[in-house]
Amino acid sequence: MKKIKLGKSDLFVSRTAVGCMRMDSLDSREAERFVHGAVEMGLNFFDHADIYGGGKCEEMFGEILKNDPGLRERILLQSKAGICPGVMYDNSKTYLLNAVDGILKRLHTEYLDVFLIHRPDALAEPEEIGEAFEILHHSGKVRHFGVSNHNSMQMELLSGYLKQDLLVDQLQFSITNSNMVRSGMEVNMETEGAPDRDGSVLNYCRKNHITIQTWSPFQYGMFEGVFLGNPRFEALNKVIDKVAEKYGVSNTSVAAAWIFRHPANMQILTGTMKLSRLEEICRAEEINLEREEWYRIYLAAGHILP
Numbered sequence: 001m002k003k004i005k006l007g008k009s010d011l012f013v014s015r016t017a018v019g020c021m022r023m024d025s026l027d028s029r030e031a032e033r034f035v036h037g038a039v040e041m042g043l044n045f046f047d048h049a050d051i052y053g054g055g056k057c058e059e060m061f062g063e064i065l066k067n068d069p070g071l072r073e074r075i076l077l078q079s080k081a082g083i084c085p086g087v088m089y090d091n092s093k094t095y096l097l098n099a100v101d102g103i104l105k106r107l108h109t110e111y112l113d114v115f116l117i118h119r120p121d122a123l124a125e126p127e128e129i130g131e132a133f134e135i136l137h138h139s140g141k142v143r144h145f146g147v148s149n150h151n152s153m154q155m156e157l158l159s160g161y162l163k164q165d166l167l168v169d170q171l172q173f174s175i176t177n178s179n180m181v182r183s184g185m186e187v188n189m190e191t192e193g194a195p196d197r198d199g200s201v202l203n204y205c206r207k208n209h210i211t212i213q214t215w216s217p218f219q220y221g222m223f224e225g226v227f228l229g230n231p232r233f234e235a236l237n238k239v240i241d242k243v244a245e246k247y248g249v250s251n252t253s254v255a256a257a258w259i260f261r262h263p264a265n266m267q268i269l270t271g272t273m274k275l276s277r278l279e280e281i282c283r284a285e286e287i288n289l290e291r292e293e294w295y296r297i298y299l300a301a302g303h304i305l306p
């Protein structure tokens, strides 16, 4: 399976990243089977956050690592912190350092390959984040860093206080939630898609070699549901199904191929807990959608070409 470079690092990662946010929906045997199956498929990148399942998702993964000591070196582990759900965002040095200690303990590992700031905190002091990253890096607890849900200027500001490169920005992106590309095609217009909600983050990431990881690649709204096979998106599904028929793949593969087709070389971060669906997403790497097909799918989602 083709691997891509993560940001400016020397890490080579599978284009499909396995999100572990929903791991607590499995029992421990199912989770073990799922993780081993994903690795056998050639996937080497697993995403966590301290808050997933209130820590249970990391704990379950940690048990899998404990039971298979050789596994840790074969995979890359990423986790995130900075959200206290429903209470506040906290990017302070103390919070981040404590959070990483908790993550390492739950995951039964001595280091994270990548650590991300989960969400920008309005009260964040970039100097403190820089100090936290330096301590984490120097101690060997974290090898590489990145952010999630950050816009261009937030990354630019933060970078000024970091000794390490930001490798990743994890952002919501799917056929239906595509403002990242949409605003770029409706520049300066009065149209619905014109507002640039992220400070041209797509171009910023491309210019600075930061890998975009697309969270919720098959969802519409904010976790409202999957658009695939959903009667609310009849026109979109009609087009996706037609393209799927042409390539002899499933609708999931086409939705993934739509993201892979973008030249920014994004990493798809899926939350499926089914190996069969992971296989469908991996199959998308073999499909290179024609330009006209990419736009046909985009338009069928209700977007416009002004």
Ligand SMILES: NC(=O)c1ccc[n+]([C@@H]2O[C@H](COP(=O)([O-])OP(=O)(O)OC[C@H]3O[C@@H](n4cnc5c(N)ncnc54)[C@H](OP(=O)(O)O)[C@@H]3O)[C@@H](O)[C@H]2O)c1
Binding pocket: 018, 019, 020, 021, 022, 047, 048, 118, 148, 149, 170, 171, 214, 215, 216, 217, 218, 219, 226, 228, 252, 269, 270, 271, 272, 273, 274, 277
């Ligand atoms: N940085 C952030 O703020 C942030 C926010 C949210 C998520 N994340 C990360 O991103 C990952 C992915 O997010 P997500 O889980 O919302 O993404 P997703 O891959 O779009 O959604 C996966 C969910 O959709 C279901 N599903 C139903 N039909 C599907 C189909 N045809 N194809 C694919 N999935 C289908 C899956 O069920 P089955 O299990 O039955 O396949 C699963 O429950 C998370 O695991 C987490 O690691 C990050």
